[in-house]
Amino acid sequence: MTEVIRQKFFYILLLFGIVVLCTAIYFSQITVSTPAEQVKFIKDFGLAAIMIFASLIAIVGTAQLLPLELDNRTIYPILAKPVYRAEFLLGKFAGMAVLLFLTIVLMSGIFTGVLLYAEHYFKQAVVADPTVPMDATTQDLVSMLVRQIHDVNLVKAVALTYFKVVIVCAISLLISTFATSVIFNVIASFMVYICGHLESTARHAWVGGQQPAWTKFMLLIITFFVPDLNAFDVADAVINGQPLPMEYMMRTIGYGLFYATVVLVAAYVIFQEKEI
Amino acid sequence: MHVKKLLVQLLLIVAIAAVGKSWFESSLQQSYKDLKLGGAGLSIQLRSKLSQKLAVALLSGFRGVVADFVWIGGHQAWEDQVWYKLREAIELAVVLQPHSISFWDLGSWHMAWNASYAESVNTKYHNKAVREKIQKEWIQAGKQFLLDGIKNNPDTYELYFRLGWLIYQKENDPLGAVPWFEKAATYPEAPLYVGRMIGHMYEKAGKMQEAYGVWKRLWLVDHDQYPGQLWQKIAQMGGQAEEKLNIPLEQRVFPSVPKSVRPTHSQ
């Protein structure tokens, strides 16, 4: 965690994430008309910003961890101590996971601030607008907006985003145990990230469709190895007010933890045999 | 030796992962379907309607942002009064986010109100009959759009309310609007004015007995449970209905209507 924090890229990405969050209000005002649309836009934009910047930090940060240790040879004095390779690997992963948690908490805090500012802004706008009658209908609309903003379910979306980036972090760590190039790792991790959003489509196609053998083989690879990252994308449902039961949350988190564990075990097995 | 051992271990991990992954994913898939999460998957048709950037964003899991940008495009089309583009954008936005109530609600408003009115006064069509025909087409498009929206989102009141309002305002059919307002009013989160709309619609359709039934039903509940309800308004409407229907005094439930608002013999 200390290592990544002291790298410039982390600050740059975090700064960008914060800037994007803060500009969500500005963009919503110049592009859409009704307050309901504006709040939806802010929420979509904000959650997307949290997801993309957390994912970028997870991929780029994790991809560098092992190669830098090997290139700089800082790994030698560490593994020369009575340290299990599993401890070393898990330590790297845990540091990254904690960093991602703190990043997401920070960005969520800023996102909350942006939403509360939007609430204050809309309330002021309603009071100041002489054409809007202060009747029961207006009050109902304002209450609805406030409910939209004070939506505790947003926490669920952010929580699942966290577990999604933890999976991405584990995958990047696995790739770094056998890949020597950081750029290759970043690209490969990014490709797995994209394929992860297509995994459910690939799974359906593999199970049901009539495809040529080569296509079926590629679909099989995606189905077996790539995680279903779509299951963690509940931002749409939350923003649209759909219910998200705790049972679904727990099962998705369980899936994330299972997948990350399997990937870490595979990373350990490869790293254990690696000649340093 | 080491390579063999490594391969055996990795194969074992893959086998365990495959079993566990399948179990989790099949149960998640069912939940995903039951909870109606997600929109249309990526297809060639969908890809052809999106720009490169939006397609990549969609692939990266930013469905909401992509839908918003499509919607913004529709908003721009509304401002430019390019109605076919607006319709395309609205229809694409709901494909991406079929559970976004505001897309269905505002989309139908754009079609049945904005587009229909704009075309009704569009001097490009020299023939009045043609203008009226196109206006009706847009109203029907908005109505069908709402019916599709209700199919995708049967569990919220907004779209039922909007459909009722469309049928009343745009088809001049207050009686036709009643079932939709009634359906909307059954949802606990529906605002109180939805229930009142039913009474108003019956009155506009000249069905005083039915309207009176509505006012009475609304009145005869625990007032303390609905502090935001317009009791005075209901009392006024109910009292007027009692007057118009000549309900015997001992059967009246509303407080007496002031002389100034009582209907005279000539009315």
Add this chain to the structure above:
Amino acid sequence: MHAIETKDLSKHFRISLRRKVVGLDRLNFIVREGEVYGLLGPNGSGKSTTLKLVLGLFQPTEGEATIFGRSVEEVASRVSVGFLPENPYFYRYLTGEETVRFFGRLCGMRGRKLEEKVSELLNLVGLEVHRHRRLAGYSKGMLQRIGLAQALVHEPKLMLLDEPTAGVDPIGSIEIRNLIIKLKQMGKTVLLCSHLLDQVQDVCDRVGILHYGKMILEGEVKDLLARKDQFQFVCEGLNEGARGRVRDAITQSGAKVVTEGNPETTLEQLFLHSVQQAEKDKK
């Protein structure tokens, strides 16, 4: 029980499907407890490979090695090992103090004991003044000294030093050599890899010379270096006449004078003497 013992230790590196390079070929050697052992050889002879095998960083292709009787494949064998790598690299964003503390924590040290040890070691290696400076600002010699500090933090019985004086100035080299002698006096065992032979000569008890992964020579330094067929006197105040009489005595005894002349000091001794003199004059 020996500090290090290897039995037929071999390491082959596969460079393609058919070709492999022999890094180490059936190496058998021991390092006794309490001695300073010099593992010498040219570049590519297998010194670093031997160290990495002993540290468990490589898996042997054949054979085995033990540290104080424990197989090197066990992580616990490294509890008694301190390692100074060649050109030590540590986390540049950490300070000197943080670095030593970090490695102490890796060995299970905590709290007051660790803090005291950190201060003691920074004093020992002469980096007390720079303890709060990030390693990115350290010179090569300073990095070497931090390397020694982290290697000693958990009070190991065995020290593995890989080219400890490479790239260090003569004064620094002397300090490191003195430190090695001190370690020996503390009862520690030292395995030292170097190709700077004159520096090794002064500190090692025994040496082994590797070449293409095989041990080609091994033994006590003084035994190996002694020319048993020759003898030398170094004299002071011997005038020309006396020199002639000594030559005659040698010839009469049946021996032969191989060389004669003024003995040379070493460049290192000259450098040290000049620097020390200059400092004295400055005061």
